[in-house]
Amino acid sequence: MQIESKEVLNLEGVACPQNSAMALLRLESMKVGALLEIVVDEGEPIKNVPLSLEAEGHEIITKMKVDKIWKILVRKS
């Protein structure tokens, strides 16, 4: 099985909607189909960021909680 490489964007401590904005800008700089792991805080960020990404057509693959943070794996559309 081939493991796809991914970029990581740590947005811990970044408030809404700056976190969404920064995630979308990073995705803009990536190739279609590329994977990005976004780290966000619990609470509003894990609710808002995936919604913003989906609204722009990106595909959320997984959302995983690790201690007090969340890791979102998204594929650029």
Added chain:
Amino acid sequence: MICKMEIYLDNAATSMIDPRVSEAMLSCQDMKAMNASSAHRLGVVAAKAIEKTRAKIAREINAEPHELIFTSGGTESNNLALKGTAFANKGRGNHIIVSQIEHMSVMATAQWLETQGFQVTYLPVDREGFVSPKEVEKAIKRETILVSITHANNEVGTIEPIDEIGAICRSKNIFFHSDACQSFTKTKINVKGQNLDLVSLNAHKIHGPKGVGALYVRRSVKMEPLLHGGGQEGGVRSGTYNVEGIVGFGKAVEIAGEVDIKKMTELRDYFIQKIQSGIEKADLNGPRVKRLCNNISLRFRSVNGQSLTRELSEKGIYVSAGSACLSTKVTPSHVLLAMGLEPERAQEAIRISLSRWTTLEEMDLVAQSLSEIVRRSRKVG
């Protein structure tokens, strides 16, 4: 819009907005960029525009995007740099060093900090307005927490030895701030290479909008906010984002370029040479080299700068006497006095500051008008 017969040469006070900047600002309305702190979709649109601009400006000074804080302009940036650093780091010491030729937003802030228990050393400059790095080193003591030296002076255009001063401050673990409002996009700013910890920037001197600026703050610098509220800008600067202004600022930075610098430098040198060869007792304030590309500061013996400015204004030529911020005061410029001029000589100064749109024809017309007014004034006087 300035009509055909008017010549605007007060660009160090403020510059006209470039149409491309206006267009970028208007585009914020088209894309419905709303409050960049609102979590809904239109808030994200605004936040995206801001973060894009932040990255663009940060790149220009070799900083990381998160190290840039948007403010309302140069005065706020300078206030935040000095007060924010002083209060957040008072456990380390209470001594601050500035030069005697700083912009009033640094000078007045330093003077106010003295009333709050801080000690300030005001460093002298030489006859061309240069701060000596050796003098900076000598002034540093155990209690020193911050050195603030302008990147380039707003009145006489002297570009200070920032690299050397930065190296000294870094070696002594002292924060180094520079007010780069006049020099931004006109001389290279490299916060990493020049060991800068804080840098003040603004938009309206570079054909951007008024009411927007930025402060670069190196990640390791502790800052106390001036404005408390919604916690924007990492809690250091609360307040609703000026989205249109910030986007305009970014556009102004994007379109500033080497061509403008080269053109303005050539016009500056041509004009200085023309004036000094055509008018007797015309002296240049500040250095010939290591000078801002758009700054010409002159004095004409026995001709008052305020009167000269008024007469030029009547002819549709707009320049300033001393600095714009001081032009309502009758006291001579603190910058020129610090450079060793007698008060009488300092009152003779006028500042002509160019823009990317200044032409050779305009400079010839100004030279001709200056020559006539100076000759007439001397005859009458």
